[in-house]
Amino acid sequence: MAEKFKVPRGTFDVLPQQSAERERVLAAAREIFGRAGYRNIQTPSFEDTALFERGVGKSTDIVRKEMFTFEDKGGRSLTLRPEGTAPICRSYVEHGMHKLPQPVKLSYAGPFFRHERPQAGRYRQFHQIGAEAIGSDSPLADVEVISLLSDLVEELGVPGVELRLGSLGSLEARTAYLDELKSHLRSRSDDLSEDVRDRIEINPLRAFDSDDEGTQGVMKDAPHLLDHLSTEDSEHFAEVRELLGAASVEYVIDPTLVRGLDYYTRTIFSFVCSHLGAQSEIGGGGRYDGLISQLGGPDTPAVGWAAGIERILLALDEEVEIPGIDLFIAVAGPDQRAKAVALAAELRHHGLAVEMDLAGRSMKGQLKQAHRTAATHTLTLDEAGAAHLKGVEGEARDVEPAELPELLLRN
Numbered sequence: 001m002a003e004k005f006k007v008p009r010g011t012f013d014v015l016p017q018q019s020a021e022r023e024r025v026l027a028a029a030r031e032i033f034g035r036a037g038y039r040n041i042q043t044p045s046f047e048d049t050a051l052f053e054r055g056v057g058k059s060t061d062i063v064r065k066e067m068f069t070f071e072d073k074g075g076r077s078l079t080l081r082p083e084g085t086a087p088i089c090r091s092y093v094e095h096g097m098h099k100l101p102q103p104v105k106l107s108y109a110g111p112f113f114r115h116e117r118p119q120a121g122r123y124r125q126f127h128q129i130g131a132e133a134i135g136s137d138s139p140l141a142d143v144e145v146i147s148l149l150s151d152l153v154e155e156l157g158v159p160g161v162e163l164r165l166g167s168l169g170s171l172e173a174r175t176a177y178l179d180e181l182k183s184h185l186r187s188r189s190d191d192l193s194e195d196v197r198d199r200i201e202i203n204p205l206r207a208f209d210s211d212d213e214g215t216q217g218v219m220k221d222a223p224h225l226l227d228h229l230s231t232e233d234s235e236h237f238a239e240v241r242e243l244l245g246a247a248s249v250e251y252v253i254d255p256t257l258v259r260g261l262d263y264y265t266r267t268i269f270s271f272v273c274s275h276l277g278a279q280s281e282i283g284g285g286g287r288y289d290g291l292i293s294q295l296g297g298p299d300t301p302a303v304g305w306a307a308g309i310e311r312i313l314l315a316l317d318e319e320v321e322i323p324g325i326d327l328f329i330a331v332a333g334p335d336q337r338a339k340a341v342a343l344a345a346e347l348r349h350h351g352l353a354v355e356m357d358l359a360g361r362s363m364k365g366q367l368k369q370a371h372r373t374a375a376t377h378t379l380t381l382d383e384a385g386a387a388h389l390k391g392v393e394g395e396a397r398d399v400e401p402a403e404l405p406e407l408l409l410r411n
């Protein structure tokens with residue numbers, strides 16, 4: 001026997017019985033984005049590798065070890081997108097979106113790819129939804145995008161979610177703090193994990209995120225960026241907090257919050273779910289005021305987030321019932337097949353969900369199949385070509401096929 005195939009490591013099939021729940025998340029997100037004027041944008045699944053090296057940052061885990069990078073036949077280095085913000089900024093610059101009224105409010109949904117070690121809630125192909133408000137430095141923009149994710153979590157009924165909020169300050173103001181943090185790390189370097197020690201110079205902030213015990217000990221008395229914000233950054237952060245209050249979004253301040261991408265400035269946030277295990281973040285993001293200019297565009301402040309659909313589904317841990325169809329058509333014999341096909345086509349054009357037997361089943365088998373499809377009505381075409389309609393409850397009654405659309409649509 002020929003060898004069977006399996007999905008590649010870290011990936012999964014979304015089977016029909018799992019689609020309804022996923023669709024519910026996407027539909028809720030679409031609705032929330034639409035209500036606030038965030039319009040859908042779609043970028044390719046792969047981009048120039050350099051876009052991520054420059055956009056996400058060379059010192060990040062993503063760029064150092066998690067990218068699916070390959071060379072195309074023309075010798076270009078391409079990478080399956082590990083995240084959505086850098087591609088959207090590329091598109092903003094490429095299409096001159098800075099000439100549009102600002103901010104440009106965008107939303108997206110789709111697959112992303114990271115070569116991570118697979119575990120519950122962590123995959124090599126996963127799906128994110130996200131929103132970006134590009135072209136405003138107002139705290140109003142921070143609060144609007146945060147509210148979108150907060151609304152989504154609430155409307156879906158994701159349990160046990162907490163919003164953690166922090167600020168990284170602007171890039172320039174951060175330098176002095178980073179020097180202080182680096183010397184703290186250097187002075188205790190023996191207690192740090194190897195990974196953190198290797199990155200003291202290039203990415204010291206990530207030490208806050210380490211799950212290594214020694215490192216955590218060192219970080220307990222590390223200086224916090226929140227205590228070192230410039231006056232302007234500190235005022236911006238205060239306004240974000242105040243406006244979140246006005247929008248009735250609850251949060252906790254987390255002075256140790258950091259994110260895995262280099263581009264963040266000022267506000268950062270993370271929605272964490274206590275019902276999830278090690279991979280407890282449902283979604284997060286922040287401000288990235290320097291990214292667009294880093295990608296060759298004009299100086300443009302921006303803020304956004306991404307949330308993982310699989311994490312949301314894990315946290316919800318429920319199956320949405322697949323809705324039944326409107327009508328199943330059963331035929332007494334081959335003579336009625338043509339009539340059934342024509343009727344099914346006509347009713348589907350009316351917008352009804354209609355199925356019929358495709359496997360040559362007996363009448364009994366067809367009725368069983370009708371039951372499996374959870375059809376609210378079954379129509380049987382008898383030997384004489386007469387049609388009988390039966391609801392889930394009640395007696396069968398004779399009907400004229402012409403009256404069916406009205407009868408069923410009223411249902």
Ligand code: AMP
Nearest residue numbers: 121122123126281282283306307308311
């Ligand atoms: P990030 O783009 O790293 O800021 O991640 C944003 C969100 O995407 C996270 O909060 C997760 O919900 C989700 N996510 C990131 N990486 C993965 C992954 N490897 N597998 C599943 N979900 C992920």
